[in-house]
Amino acid sequence: MALLEVSELSIQFGGVKAVQAVSFSIDAGMIYAVIGPNGAGKTTLFNLITGVYAPTAGSIRLDGQPVHGLTPDRLAQRGVARTFQNLQVCMNMLAIENVMVGAHLRLDRSLFKAALRWPALRRADAALRDEAAELMRFVGLAQYLTARADSMPYGALKRLEIARALAMRPRLLFLDEPAAGLNPKETQEVDALVRRIADAGVTVVLVEHDMKMVMNLSERILVLDYGKKLAEGNRDEIRRNPDVIAAYLGAHA
Numbered sequence: 001m002a003l004l005e006v007s008e009l010s011i012q013f014g015g016v017k018a019v020q021a022v023s024f025s026i027d028a029g030m031i032y033a034v035i036g037p038n039g040a041g042k043t044t045l046f047n048l049i050t051g052v053y054a055p056t057a058g059s060i061r062l063d064g065q066p067v068h069g070l071t072p073d074r075l076a077q078r079g080v081a082r083t084f085q086n087l088q089v090c091m092n093m094l095a096i097e098n099v100m101v102g103a104h105l106r107l108d109r110s111l112f113k114a115a116l117r118w119p120a121l122r123r124a125d126a127a128l129r130d131e132a133a134e135l136m137r138f139v140g141l142a143q144y145l146t147a148r149a150d151s152m153p154y155g156a157l158k159r160l161e162i163a164r165a166l167a168m169r170p171r172l173l174f175l176d177e178p179a180a181g182l183n184p185k186e187t188q189e190v191d192a193l194v195r196r197i198a199d200a201g202v203t204v205v206l207v208e209h210d211m212k213m214v215m216n217l218s219e220r221i222l223v224l225d226y227g228k229k230l231a232e233g234n235r236d237e238i239r240r241n242p243d244v245i246a247a248y249l250g251a252h253a
């Protein structure tokens, strides 16, 4: 069974059909990319799957169970996490506290309340801090363990978002343009990081304009155009697809 199964998913904003009857499925362990021109519906598709928007029609199944209409925090508890195209970092907090927020989102609140005796809470907090530090090292931010978020360069903040999403211990991680605004060296580092995340057993879904990165990493690629599925396949199928070349890749590949 596929880890994620999206069927005939649609959403409309006023007259704009942002996503129209899009179907695809993602197997566990895969790196999967969603590409398409600006405005094609990629971020909206992420927003639908991660519970930011409720679909107008269609269904989303995780491990065979329907999850459409669930809120982002319920989805987080089921193992779905994401990063955002525009940074969503709390700048007035320490970097490590931003990562700890991710771990808090994962915890079931009722269990957390039950543990509300101070010594237990302090131990839990120390454990979360250790875990957050470990994740910061994993994404290459060891030098920022005691830094404030607002003192960090943009490239490091992009990684901080990834660390915070990983703190939710996701099975399925959505990365919305992880290389946007990065220089070629930073892009290569994020490329290697995505590979490490996948090697750790997390299924990764990626929206990305950097074609080199997409073609290097992705086992399967979904191409959207005007909210519709234009093509889906492995890298070679996508590279050769005449519709894709005409709509999108021609200018990039």
Ligand SMILES: Nc1ncnc2c1ncn2[C@@H]1O[C@H](COP(=O)(O)OP(=O)(O)OP(=O)(O)O)[C@@H](O)[C@H]1O
Residues within 6 Å of the ligand: 013, 016, 017, 018, 036, 037, 038, 039, 040, 041, 042, 043, 044, 045
């Ligand atoms: N909340 C919203 N209200 C109204 N229209 C929206 C909303 N969100 C997205 N849209 C519209 O839906 C369409 C798809 O937008 P979306 O941001 O998903 O595209 P995208 O493929 O992610 O683009 P980009 O590559 O530029 O990020 C666009 O026409 C956009 O203006």
